[in-house]
Amino acid sequence: MVRRSELVAVMNLLGLLGITAVQVAAYAFQFAQGELPCPLCLLQRVAFAMVAFGFLLNVTHGSQPAHYGIILLSALFGASLSGRQILLHVVPGSGAYGSAILDLHFYTWAFLLFVVTILATATLLLLHVGEIGPTQSTPPAPFLSLVVIAAIVVTAANAVTTFIQCGPIECPDNPVSYWLLNVLAR
Amino acid sequence: MVSLVFIVLTAAMVLVWRGHRSGGMAAFALAAVLAVVWFNHHITDPLQLSF
Numbered sequence: 001m002v003r004r005s006e007l008v009a010v011m012n013l014l015g016l017l018g019i020t021a022v023q024v025a026a027y028a029f030q031f032a033q034g035e036l037p038c039p040l041c042l043l044q045r046v047a048f049a050m051v052a053f054g055f056l057l058n059v060t061h062g063s064q065p066a067h068y069g070i071i072l073l074s075a076l077f078g079a080s081l082s083g084r085q086i087l088l089h090v091v092p093g094s095g096a097y098g099s100a101i102l103d104l105h106f107y108t109w110a111f112l113l114f115v116v117t118i119l120a121t122a123t124l125l126l127l128h129v130g131e132i133g134p135t136q137s138t139p140p141a142p143f144l145s146l147v148v149i150a151a152i153v154v155t156a157a158n159a160v161t162t163f164i165q166c167g168p169i170e171c172p173d174n175p176v177s178y179w180l181l182n183v184l185a186r
Numbered sequence: 187m188v189s190l191v192f193i194v195l196t197a198a199m200v201l202v203w204r205g206h207r208s209g210g211m212a213a214f215a216l217a218a219v220l221a222v223v224w225f226n227h228h229i230t231d232p233l234q235l236s237f
Contacts, residue, residue, distance in 0.1 A: 039228045042188045046221050049195045053214055056199055061207050070214065077221070084229055152199045159192035168187050170227075 008063055008127050013147060015071075015120065016055035019048050020151045022113060023158070026106070030161075035098050036175040040085045042162055044110045047078030049155045051117055056151055059144060063128065068121055075117040082111035097174075191220045 026045060030037060037045065054071030057064070085107040089096045096105050104112075165171065167179035198213035 039188070039224070043221060043225055043228065046188065046191050046195070046217075046224075049192065050214070050218065050221070053195060053199055053202070053210075057202055057207070057210070060202055066211075074218075077218075077225070081225060148199075148203055152196060152203065155192055155199060156196045159189045159196055162192055163187075163189035166188060171188060 004127055008124055009059070011120075011124055011127075012055050012058040012063065013144060015117075015124075016052055016059055016151055017147050019052040019055065019117075020147065020154050023048055023052075023154045027154075027157070027161075029099075029101075029106070033099060036165060036178070038097055038173060038175065039171045040081055041097070041106065042166075042171060044078055044081050044085075044107065045158055047074055047081055047114070048110075049158065050074035050077065051114075052151045052155070056148060060148065063124075068125055071121050072118060075114045075121070079111055079114040079118070082107045082114060086111060188224055191217050191224065194220065 023045060026037070029035065051071055051074040054067050054069075054074060057067040057070065061067070085097070088094070089105070089107075098106050101109065162171075164180040165175060165178050167183070169179070194213050194217040198210045198217060200210075201207075201213060202210035
């Protein structure tokens with residue numbers, strides 16, 4: 001029978017894997033469809049990386065209240081960002097940013113995913129009844145190491161591609177080209 | 187410069203992964219402040235809502 005603490009550890013690892021997969025999917029759509037992320041879209045990616053950081057803390061240092069706090073605050077930050085972008089386009093005729101997947105735009109999907117993250121974290125906290133507190137770090141199993149490295153690589157890749165797109169300046173509201181490529185082409 | 191937020195977050199993750207939890211938390215706090223500053227900067231446009 002699976003112990004509750006083991007179930008929590010697995011769910012945290014799956015949380016980190018899921019958030020990393022979302023960021024990889026965002027990349028796939030960016031390069032496959034040639035759509036550059038807007039400033040609010042980039043900040044939503046930041047919020048996903050912040051959520052990933054909370055899960056990463058849980059899988060490497062054990063579940064702790066502060067780690068769950070980071071996940072919840074980051075997901076609320078992301079929901080605020082994506083909710084703000086939904087409001088920008090909610091009025092009929094006000095247009096939308098980017099293409100839609102299953103009739104929902106990326107920022108709407110992001111909002112739903114941040115809400116799901118909050119619900120999943122609340123469920124994880126319920127599983128901790130009577131035992132939450134610093135726990136022993138789990139040994140770095142190969143799969144765990146792979147997921148953690150993937151999360152770090154995706155975040156680092158975002159740093160590189162965001163710099164290529166925006167450079168050391170503010171990102172344009174409706175980006176149509178990469179800043180660094182324009183500089184090199186001059 | 188949003189890429190700076192990602193750079194700091196990457197550093198935070200690496201620090202935590204290498205066992206420096208408090209250093210990672212400090213880097214995360216810096217990244218969170220930078221992200222909120224950028225959020226505040228990008229939400230100044232008025233919403234075209236009417237009820």
